[in-house]
Amino acid sequence: MTKQKNKDSKMTGLPPGTLIHVGERKIENAKITVINHNKEECHEINIKDIGDCFPFDKNSSVTWINIDGIHNSEIIENIGKHLNLHPLLLEDIMNTHQRPKMEDYGDYIFMVLKMLYHNAEQDKLEIEQVSLILGSNYVISFQEKEGDVFNPVRERIRKGKGKVRKIGASYLAYTLIDAIIDHYFVLLEGTGDKIEELEEELVTQPIPKTLQAIHNLKREMIYLRKSVWPLREAISGLEKTESTLIEESVDMYLRDVYDHTIQVIDSIETFRDMISGMLDIYLSSISNKMNEVMKVLTIIATIFIPLTFIAGIYGMNFVYIPELQWRWGYFATLFVMAVLGIIMLLYFRKKKWL
Amino acid sequence: MTKQKNKDSKMTGLPPGTLIHVGERKIENAKITVINHNKEECHEINIKDIGDCFPFDKNSSVTWINIDGIHNSEIIENIGKHLNLHPLLLEDIMNTHQRPKMEDYGDYIFMVLKMLYHNAEQDKLEIEQVSLILGSNYVISFQEKEGDVFNPVRERIRKGKGKVRKIGASYLAYTLIDAIIDHYFVLLEGTGDKIEELEEELVTQPIPKTLQAIHNLKREMIYLRKSVWPLREAISGLEKTESTLIEESVDMYLRDVYDHTIQVIDSIETFRDMISGMLDIYLSSISNKMNEVMKVLTIIATIFIPLTFIAGIYGMNFVYIPELQWRWGYFATLFVMAVLGIIMLLYFRKKKWL
Amino acid sequence: MTKQKNKDSKMTGLPPGTLIHVGERKIENAKITVINHNKEECHEINIKDIGDCFPFDKNSSVTWINIDGIHNSEIIENIGKHLNLHPLLLEDIMNTHQRPKMEDYGDYIFMVLKMLYHNAEQDKLEIEQVSLILGSNYVISFQEKEGDVFNPVRERIRKGKGKVRKIGASYLAYTLIDAIIDHYFVLLEGTGDKIEELEEELVTQPIPKTLQAIHNLKREMIYLRKSVWPLREAISGLEKTESTLIEESVDMYLRDVYDHTIQVIDSIETFRDMISGMLDIYLSSISNKMNEVMKVLTIIATIFIPLTFIAGIYGMNFVYIPELQWRWGYFATLFVMAVLGIIMLLYFRKKKWL
Amino acid sequence: MTKQKNKDSKMTGLPPGTLIHVGERKIENAKITVINHNKEECHEINIKDIGDCFPFDKNSSVTWINIDGIHNSEIIENIGKHLNLHPLLLEDIMNTHQRPKMEDYGDYIFMVLKMLYHNAEQDKLEIEQVSLILGSNYVISFQEKEGDVFNPVRERIRKGKGKVRKIGASYLAYTLIDAIIDHYFVLLEGTGDKIEELEEELVTQPIPKTLQAIHNLKREMIYLRKSVWPLREAISGLEKTESTLIEESVDMYLRDVYDHTIQVIDSIETFRDMISGMLDIYLSSISNKMNEVMKVLTIIATIFIPLTFIAGIYGMNFVYIPELQWRWGYFATLFVMAVLGIIMLLYFRKKKWL
């Protein structure tokens, strides 16, 4: 997340459409995988140059080109030239600070999505931008690095499971979007677990570290929200577009994925509410603890300060203090002190401080 | 509520339309009940297999099939095949994390609702998903477990009370929805009672347990809200749909149930406002108590510290302290101390600390 | 307000349209008053049974039937039968937990409004539901108890003041709505007075009772809001309806009453803002007072603790303490103490604690 | 502002359209000024009765009638009769608690605006209601008292500066509205100045008086907001109306005045944000100061309490305390005390309390 700060400025002053990678470089070399499939068969190759892959495009089967690594402007440019893509679209692919969006360019539909990982090692959220181009019989997906979210889809294509090889390119695009959004649920489960842990901690032992953890959670929610809210609009746009690129039978599936997005948003809002409730609890319990500390101090001080005063009285060196001469003066004084102390304790009990 | 966390991930990577039960399994074996009725008569049977029930479907009477238990994918799949239902719909029925929604599939209308129970034993909210399919002359309802919310409806059908046997399937669907939403009022009454109890507690004795109770209430409201808000849209959709499945005379009843939903939402929002007000009160009363504790400490310390100082003065062992030799020195000192103490007390009274 | 809790549940499980009174019973016996008037004359009778009144309905004059007391389902049912009203409408009349609303049933328009009283004895807000049915030449109003809000209207009809006897039934309905909304202003004036009193109290002497009063005010605003917000929509609906029941010349008056509703809403929102500002002030002034208490304690302790320490030093019983033998040791010590005390005081003055 | 409370109730129970002045009476006698102008000439007279002025109305020039003082129902009624105005409109003119609004009555357009003054003597905001009636060749303006906001417009008409004498009545109405809204900027400048002053005060010396000032500012913003928000809608309505009373060339000017209104709203919202930020700062700085006070107390107490204890030890009168007999016992004790004190100080420095 912190990588954002010194990259955007690279863009300033450049003409629009200039291809410059904005964001962190997450992979060494870009990798291009092509899967060409129809109902009967499925071919899969890795290529170096986009030029190698396009004979695939000519037949009637569906081609899925996946590019891992978007920092290489040459590759992106080549793809753009081959498919006659708009320069602004190419710029968007390479700039990882896009909001999720859907743009209908007529011959193809362009989508930007955010893939969210929880980096277990550093215990922080990682965001990866995924761009999709849906054409008449091809889908091109751009990832920042190799990822495993699309692997199940790949498996299904290879094995011919589900409908992915029976319906056209728009269904393939849908399955990719669906895979990304399904992954959000995994992430939200993790967040839900953390929230429960923290709530337990809050009740048993609220320490500053807990506050820090709550704050981190809150930040994650801010980022998640930023990634998911615009997604809703994007998918809704996809569902409502009148583009012929989206087959009619896919509409129902898009409605389903839209429902999932709303579910994700609902969960995020619920978590936000719960986290802000936790902050309140934390602050109240800090106040409670301070109150308790104060009570201990007050009880001790209020009991002993008057007693010490009495002891001070009889520690004075006046030549004539009659009580000092009394045989039982000392014990009488101790008795008075004990009575005073007990009265104080009773007072505190009445006040429910004890 | 906490069950959500380790189930959703089961879905990840599976092709859409795969039938997998997501959620807690709340009943051992699924149970299918069929009630077939028209103005004249009413038959009721329990069946094992959905295949056994469909001769009912052929005549002109209304058939209500209720399935308790949705974890058995075979049963769900069979129903889907019999009625030619969309696979995504079946997936939704089995995934208990759906939002309330209404979907018009043309031949039938699909609704997801949330039934909310207050589990008295564990003193927590329980959510059960209820799915409804409304066809031309049948209604199919899916519950997670056997419940008693639909029992009054069953009774009415058996006894022929009300209009339920006079109007068609859409009226039956309406009565089921109405039964669920009526149950929300029972729940909200319970919440209202709790809020009043807590408000009384807050005034008499605010303790951390009260805070915990407020917080729990707040969480319940978050979940309630999540269940009811989308319901509004769903019912509004039902009311406005142009589907011929909804008889015209039922429209007025749907408007009524929509009004009830709004009433529920209003109450939830009111309760939320009141709960957040209670949190403010709690925090203020903690502050007030701390203030009171501080005052006691300050009064005691402020009175006795100077007096103890005076006693300390005359406890010094200087060879030449003239006052010590005075005949009435001791009593003069006591008098001065008393005067000082009284001045302090008057000062505190003036400050309204006493 | 607290009456809500054990009544709604009566409805659960009953078929829709069942006539059951939900709410508190505020009057012993229902009372029916009929006022029949046209430009020339005005008749007024009290009847027991609704059947007695309807010859009035046949001529061309306007009939206003007012029913005080809605707990008697027989009376409501009779009216329903006479006028052929929808059963859900009758149910709504008897259920006092309706939201304000407007429903156009074609032959008649149904409205639910909330009358708000300030119960001076118990110093709390009371809500009464008023239902209106506007037909072609009659208006039927249902109140929970006898009230004086409609008395001025009655007077005007009797005396033929204003336009009420010159325009038709829709103008009569308007005057009734106007009377209710005008009453809100009286209520808001009372609230405004209370707010000002409390603000003064806050400045002079913030005590927990003030907090309680603020909290009560806040709750009242929550209820007021709940009653008035939906009213806006209802009256707007009335204004925009294309029903022929509303005479054209009445439109301008409805616009006026709509303006008043907005004014009421504006005032409520303003009061809410002010009340939440008062809570902030209360909390800050508690903090301020605690700060002041702390300062007194700190000044006293910080001055006397070191002095007491010095006194303690010379109270030690070491055989060889040279100072103790000095002729002016005692006075020198007192002098040092005085200087120390003055330095402390100057320090506190510099810190602006004094 | 506080005058509102005992006036609205005057209206309750009266038939709509009754002319009663609601609000504070700000001027002794109403004053009517008529300015009749066209491109060539400009006549100006003061009249007592509205009947005297209307020969002006017959020619093709533009007539501006300004009435200062709206408490005289006779004058208002006369105007109403002369121009055949709707009784509700006249009621609105006399009731100073209207919201800003625009109503198109066909033959004329009615507007209510709020003029806001800062009363320098009492240092509070004053609100005056201004009503405008725009007819085909006349504008009538009603003010609560004589004001100087319209003086520049009067000057411009007299001197023929600007376009005011070249375009028709709608341009005159626009200049009056513009004059009022321009005055808001003056007011907001004052508020901006106050906010800056207070921010400086907050940083240097946060005292309860500052809090009071912030609170007053907040209240002023609440009232300003209430006056300006509905204005936006009113002016937008004026801009979008299809009434022929608004000359086409005036549209652009109305758009301009609409922009100004939005600017005013923007500023109010910005000020609100800033004021609420100031409250946060105030509360934090109170906390900070309390923290500082606590630290001083703790440092003093923590250093001297243990030392006093040591002194107390050697002040005991046991017959056998070996240290008391030591030659350097006293100095050793002083040394130990000094070392202890220094250790404490170092500890506090490490904790950054010093």
Place this chain on the structure above:
Amino acid sequence: MTKQKNKDSKMTGLPPGTLIHVGERKIENAKITVINHNKEECHEINIKDIGDCFPFDKNSSVTWINIDGIHNSEIIENIGKHLNLHPLLLEDIMNTHQRPKMEDYGDYIFMVLKMLYHNAEQDKLEIEQVSLILGSNYVISFQEKEGDVFNPVRERIRKGKGKVRKIGASYLAYTLIDAIIDHYFVLLEGTGDKIEELEEELVTQPIPKTLQAIHNLKREMIYLRKSVWPLREAISGLEKTESTLIEESVDMYLRDVYDHTIQVIDSIETFRDMISGMLDIYLSSISNKMNEVMKVLTIIATIFIPLTFIAGIYGMNFVYIPELQWRWGYFATLFVMAVLGIIMLLYFRKKKWL
């Protein structure tokens, strides 16, 4: 920002369309630069009077006139006369308190934008108003002072890089808008950096200066927001306008710049959320620190006050205190004191205060 306060009032009372500079004068003399270019060539001149430049206007190439300094009403008026611009538009150009907006005047489109700089010397945000007029083959831009934001555009025109010389005036206008919005990203990067620094500071050492910095950041966000939110609407208006001044091929670029605006808004909202989270953290850590201070005080006082009391007891001068005569009385007392102290310490450890 603080300059706003004594300028707006200059406008009050003046006829609309009066040309008066409102705002701070940031440059000595206005400077006019004209760049005339087409696909083949590019001429650039500096002129004194606008009259000198317009032969450029007659040919088919695109002319960009940039005016630095808007305080000279003569220059503005001349331009207005030459191009027949609306007087209100000229007034808007000279009044630097405009909101960003887009107005379609038919023959030309007028836009107001805000350029935001971070003034490194004074460490504060600076706002400059930029107005653009887009005509059929010219663009006129007005800046408050010479700036470098447009320099890259100038360079591209000179060198013929990008499309700027190939497409018409609307593309030029787009590049200018794009340059301004791109600059926002630079600013937001700076803000992001500051937020991270402050978060680190908050964790390590929260001091009042940190609070001040958070507050300043919050204010900057308020101003940024005020500048950018209306921009969204303005650019959206530009995108959707049906004016023929916008070439069709530029539409896609405007959509892109609109996306950027949304991205900026998103970032601002995210920063606002983060800053408000920081305020919470600051307040909690102040509370935490106070709690810690209290604990130290309480531990010290609670341990030593009772011990000092015991010492006080045996410091009393009663003639008969048996313990004083005991041989090991002193050591026994010391032992008792040590045991008491240790018990206290164990108690505090149990309470987790240590």
